[in-house]
Amino acid sequence: MALFGKPKYTIVRLKKKDIPDGLWTKCEGCSEALYNKTLEENLKVCPNCNYHFVLGAYERINMLLDAGTFQEYDKDMFSDDPLEFKGPKTYVDKLAQDQNTTGLKEAAITGEGLLNNKSIIIAVTDSRFIMGSMGSVVGEKITRAIEAATKNKLPLIIVSGSGGGARMYEGMFSLMQMAKTSAALSYHHKEKLAFISVLTNPTMAGVMASFAGLGDIIIAEPKALIGFTGPRVIEQTIRQKLPSNFQRSEFLLEHGLIDMIVQRKDMKGMLSQLIDYLG
Numbered sequence: 001m002a003l004f005g006k007p008k009y010t011i012v013r014l015k016k017k018d019i020p021d022g023l024w025t026k027c028e029g030c031s032e033a034l035y036n037k038t039l040e041e042n043l044k045v046c047p048n049c050n051y052h053f054v055l056g057a058y059e060r061i062n063m064l065l066d067a068g069t070f071q072e073y074d075k076d077m078f079s080d081d082p083l084e085f086k087g088p089k090t091y092v093d094k095l096a097q098d099q100n101t102t103g104l105k106e107a108a109i110t111g112e113g114l115l116n117n118k119s120i121i122i123a124v125t126d127s128r129f130i131m132g133s134m135g136s137v138v139g140e141k142i143t144r145a146i147e148a149a150t151k152n153k154l155p156l157i158i159v160s161g162s163g164g165g166a167r168m169y170e171g172m173f174s175l176m177q178m179a180k181t182s183a184a185l186s187y188h189h190k191e192k193l194a195f196i197s198v199l200t201n202p203t204m205a206g207v208m209a210s211f212a213g214l215g216d217i218i219i220a221e222p223k224a225l226i227g228f229t230g231p232r233v234i235e236q237t238i239r240q241k242l243p244s245n246f247q248r249s250e251f252l253l254e255h256g257l258i259d260m261i262v263q264r265k266d267m268k269g270m271l272s273q274l275i276d277y278l279g
């Protein structure tokens with residue numbers, strides 16, 4: 001008997017120039033070239049290294065809710081430019097660019113639907129739209145979703161994908177959304193209704209420091225970057241080297257900031273169980 005059996009499959013390493021656009025995606029975790037169809041079927045999780053790719057807001061909603069049950073709220077709400085912000089790019093240009101590339105009007109999608117036949121309210125932030133940052137529209141849409149959950153006595157799920165925190169193109173208006181969303185959640189909490197916060201890669205800054213950090217249960221996807229300030233700024237401030245997995249889900253679970261890490265394929269089942277348990 002041979003000591004080593006024949007490998008069951010061959011890993012083909014493709015050079016970048018050999019990868020036709022739209023067919024393959026290079027894994028950001030292990031650099032393997034992944035066939036897009038396989039990646040889609042695997043809920044955009046790398047089959048080799050379990051790297052969780054970013055999901056768009058509608059992809060996330062389709063993955064979590066029962067097919068055809070999602071009813072979107074405030075679909076046509078879009079951002080104004082209260083400060084007439086001009087930087088390397090104006091706010092108006094940045095909004096137009098991200099609306100174009102994502103097909104979204106804003107970074108948050110909210111609404112109601114069924115999760116394994118249970119009525120829930122859901123809000124999702126999309127990290128592809130100005131880093132999922134919270135401006136007036138994201139704050140207002142999330143607040144209205146929370147208020148709908150309170151009024152209708154429904155559990156609430158917010159899935160955050162927000163690398164940007166508060167949207168500084170809107171200055172003070174964006175910071176006010178932190179207080180507004182948090183206050184709305186306190187009314188939801190007073191009614192003894194469940195709020196489950198799901199943190200995906202990345203959830204940072206003003207989003208993490210407001211609604212995303214306030215879940216009765218806080219769940220994270222594996223290896224998600226979660227925190228307030230980025231590690232480089234913290235290292236410069238405290239003049240100490242940080243551990244390598246600092247601000248990753250696994251480190252934060254060990255240190256008590258989050259309650260559990262759930263693989264993407266198990267997320268719907270886990271949320272369903274938790275909603276049953278919390279009532």
Ligand SMILES: [Zn+2]
Binds near residue numbers: 028029030031049
């Ligand atoms: Zn991988």
